[in-house]
Amino acid sequence: MSDPAAPPRGLPGDCFVETAEGPVPMAETPNKGFAVLTRLPSGLLGFRQLIKVVTSERVPLRRIVLDSGHAIVMASGHLVYRCGMEPVPAEHLVVGDRLETAFHYPDGYAPPDRDAQAPFYDAISVRAVEPAGEGPVYTGTVRDTHTLFLTAGVLCGE
Numbered sequence: 001m002s003d004p005a006a007p008p009r010g011l012p013g014d015c016f017v018e019t020a021e022g023p024v025p026m027a028e029t030p031n032k033g034f035a036v037l038t039r040l041p042s043g044l045l046g047f048r049q050l051i052k053v054v055t056s057e058r059v060p061l062r063r064i065v066l067d068s069g070h071a072i073v074m075a076s077g078h079l080v081y082r083c084g085m086e087p088v089p090a091e092h093l094v095v096g097d098r099l100e101t102a103f104h105y106p107d108g109y110a111p112p113d114r115d116a117q118a119p120f121y122d123a124i125s126v127r128a129v130e131p132a133g134e135g136p137v138y139t140g141t142v143r144d145t146h147t148l149f150l151t152a153g154v155l156c157g158e
Helices: none
Strands: 016-019 022-025 035-039 045-055 059-066 071-075 079-082 086-089 124-135 138-142 147-149 155-157
Touching: 016 045, 016 147
Parallel strands: none
Antiparallel strands: 016 022, 016 035, 035 045, 035 147, 045 138, 059 071, 059 124, 079 086, 079 155, 147 155
16 A cells, blocks of 8 residues: 555656657556566666556646756656666755666776767766646556656656
8 A cells, every 4th residue: 555645656648658669658558568668677678567557636746857858747756766776756856866777888888989078978867856737647567677767768666
């Protein structure tokens, strides 16, 4: 049973998640059993089924602007993962937080053809966190991992 005092979790219907079939908005996931991109316990990427997707009433939302140029909207209590697989509710993210991504190099590695003068980004950072009103959201269960990647490249809770 969930804690009634916990901030609400979920993703709006127009939030895209990465699936084996490509990016899909959350509104299209109920009763479909999409395989979503996730980080496996081994640390590798893989696909696991997103099941039991339901919608909720209107909840407080947060808009997270990323230094990649993307912005994501989610329920204020929806979990996002900081680098190191540290879960944090969206409402507790701060500017500069570095987030887990699907695309990163192993520690200490840099591409050999990289311009040494160019900045090297091994994570996506938060540029802003702001209220985004209220709206309905979708939640579901990702088998085995309970996490999924948004099309913006960020790992978040189910």
